[in-house]
Amino acid sequence: MLYDVVIAGAGPVGLFLSCELAQAGCSVRVLEQAESAESPLKRLPLGLRGLNAPTLEALDRRGLLDAVAAAQVLKPDKGTPPPGTAHWLAQPRPLGGHFAGIPFALDNVDSGRWNWRVPTPVGTQMAIELQALEAVLTERALGLGVHIDRGCAVQAVQVEEAQVAVQTTTHGTVHGRWLVGCDGARSTVRKQSGFSFEGTDPEFTGHSLLIELEDPSMLTPGRQYTAHGMCNFNPPGVLALADFDGGAGHRTALDLPSAQALLRRVSGRNATITALHLATTWTDAARQASAYRNGRVLLAGDAAHMHSPLGGQGLNLGIGDAMNLGWKLAAVVRGDAGEALLDSYQAER
Numbered sequence: 378m379l380y381d382v383v384i385a386g387a388g389p390v391g392l393f394l395s396c397e398l399a400q401a402g403c404s405v406r407v408l409e410q411a412e413s414a415e416s417p418l419k420r421l422p423l424g425l426r427g428l429n430a431p432t433l434e435a436l437d438r439r440g441l442l443d444a445v446a447a448a449q450v451l452k453p454d455k456g457t458p459p460p461g462t463a464h465w466l467a468q469p470r471p472l473g474g475h476f477a478g479i480p481f482a483l484d485n486v487d488s489g490r491w492n493w494r495v496p497t498p499v500g501t502q503m504a505i506e507l508q509a510l511e512a513v514l515t516e517r518a519l520g521l522g523v524h525i526d527r528g529c530a531v532q533a534v535q536v537e538e539a540q541v542a543v544q545t546t547t548h549g550t551v552h553g554r555w556l557v558g559c560d561g562a563r564s565t566v567r568k569q570s571g572f573s574f575e576g577t578d579p580e581f582t583g584h585s586l587l588i589e590l591e592d593p594s595m596l597t598p599g600r601q602y603t604a605h606g607m608c609n610f611n612p613p614g615v616l617a618l619a620d621f622d623g624g625a626g627h628r629t630a631l632d633l634p635s636a637q638a639l640l641r642r643v644s645g646r647n648a649t650i651t652a653l654h655l656a657t658t659w660t661d662a663a664r665q666a667s668a669y670r671n672g673r674v675l676l677a678g679d680a681a682h683m684h685s686p687l688g689g690q691g692l693n694l695g696i697g698d699a700m701n702l703g704w705k706l707a708a709v710v711r712g713d714a715g716e717a718l719l720d721s722y723q724a725e726r
């Protein structure tokens with residue numbers, strides 16, 4: 378079967394885009410390399426993601442906000458956040474977020490003065506588990522008739538005159554009139570389709586850890602900058618450490634002795650880790666594809682742009698990509714618009 382659009386990656390951006398396209402009448406197939414939609418890295422506490430106002434508005438316009446809000450981490454009427462969620466959620470004076478690490482209080486934010494913003498009942502922020510958000514989007518996509526193959530990685534891409542042949546690990550070659558790479562920062566689609574990905578190399582390595590401490594009071598809750606990096610501690614055992622002295626770019630998750638040494642060096646405190654449950658790394662590498670479209674292949678989300686997760690932007694930017702691209706690609710597929718419309722996607726994003 379020739380699909381209108383094949384999407385690589387069933388992360389939040391690929392799923393949201395699949396809904397946009399299917400809602401507009403396109404046949405869509407999503408190819409996802411992971412066997413399971415579930416992962417401890419997508420659940421609390423390390424899977425916590427902050428949604429911003431444009432994302433909430435996008436979800437609202439698509440009738441998805443109630444389902445997402447039902448799964449949010451801190452509901453307005455429930456005072457106590459789940460253990461290990463971000464420290465800022467538990468503050469007596471709620472924080473509105475941060476800009477590049479500089480925190481600001483929610484009651485200092487007057488969204489009524491954002492006069493560029495169309496009046497909306499939608500709030501300005503929400504904290505959610507990535508896995509819960511993906512579950513809501515998957516349910517919507519399946520309901521709209523999107524075909525999702527899990528455990529099916531894109532291996533190679535061959536652009537032909539009127540279609541794209543996508544070679545997969547498990548389902549042979551899948552054909553689409555268009556292909557969108559939503560397959561994350563290490564995108565195979567991007568690498569296979571001649572896009573350059575330019576920017577700056579990482580300068581430090583960040584580590585997200587789920588640990589148990591002998592004495593949690595040894596660390597100060599919240600984000601602290603030290604002579605050796607950044608220590609963001611969310612009691613009782615969620616830790617983000619940025620190591621400014623240890624080199625950058627390596628992806629080896631820490632074992633307990635290395636986590637112990639790093640914590641003491643970065644925090645300057647003699648804290649003792651008694652158990653290490655989960656560890657993952659990230660960096661401050663910042664890159665952007667020099668084009669978002671190359672013929673019949675397009676990029677969205679982390680496949681198109683990547684940067685440090687400290688600013689909490691990637692998912693929100695990616696949902697914006699999908700909102701911008703979805704209706705345009707659907708209009709081109711239906712023949713309601715010429716391909717030139719797609720070039721406005723890159724320009725506007």
Ligand SMILES: Cc1cc2nc3c(=O)[nH]c(=O)nc-3n(C[C@H](O)[C@H](O)[C@H](O)COP(=O)(O)OP(=O)(O)OC[C@H]3O[C@@H](n4cnc5c(N)ncnc54)[C@H](O)[C@@H]3O)c2cc1C
Binds near residue numbers: 559
């Ligand atoms: C610790 C941390 C905290 C963050 N906090 C925030 C936040 O608060 N707010 C925010 O906006 N962003 C945040 N981000 C960033 C956000 O998680 C990402 O920007 C977002 O997940 C990108 O979505 P995506 O769908 O583009 O890519 P991904 O979520 O990476 O999804 C890509 C999908 O493609 C699949 N895939 C990869 N290769 C292939 C292949 N060859 N074939 C098929 N499938 C493939 C992957 O398995 C994956 O499911 C954070 C990131 C981290 C690491």
